[in-house]
Amino acid sequence: MALIRYPNRVLNCHGKVELTMEEFKKWLKKFDEDGDGRISVEELREAIHATGGWFCKRKAKRVLKAVDTNSDGFIDESEMPKLVLFAQKQFGLRVVGF
Template sequence: MTFYLFTSVKKEMTVEEFKTWLKQYDADGDGRISRDELRTAIRSLGMCFTAWKSRRGVRIADVNHNGFIDDSEIEHLVEFAKKKLGMKIVPY
């Protein structure tokens, strides 16, 4: 089952499931999520996600300001997804 179906049926995922789902969109395999990779991931859920929103999501989550979201910053992206995208992401 893909995460698209999972989120469509259950409408929620855990933080670990969110991380696993997001990592499949790390197109260049560098262990970080760029704004284009983030846009592709969110669009895979059937959501309208513009370039502006993806820049904002990365800017909010990117604590070290390097233009990417890495593992240490994923919690900030979780908060963005919950507040701005309406995704239900639970701790466990």
């Protein structure tokens, strides 16, 4: 299990990094290389790699497909809650206020 590396964050009593939704979005925005406000499969892979995790492109595509409710091939603002649920299960973090 990998953790999102976020400076000056302490683990909560359950051993999870706790972020607000805005902090999570700000962190994820760092990987939006083309600045279009959406996360592509490659940008998602980069974000996962930054946590210390490793996803092959095929697995990243499956994650994207699972959270991409409008099937446009990207994760946008409206799909962020589904991505948060995935990140909470997979990366030992807790996002509050979403």
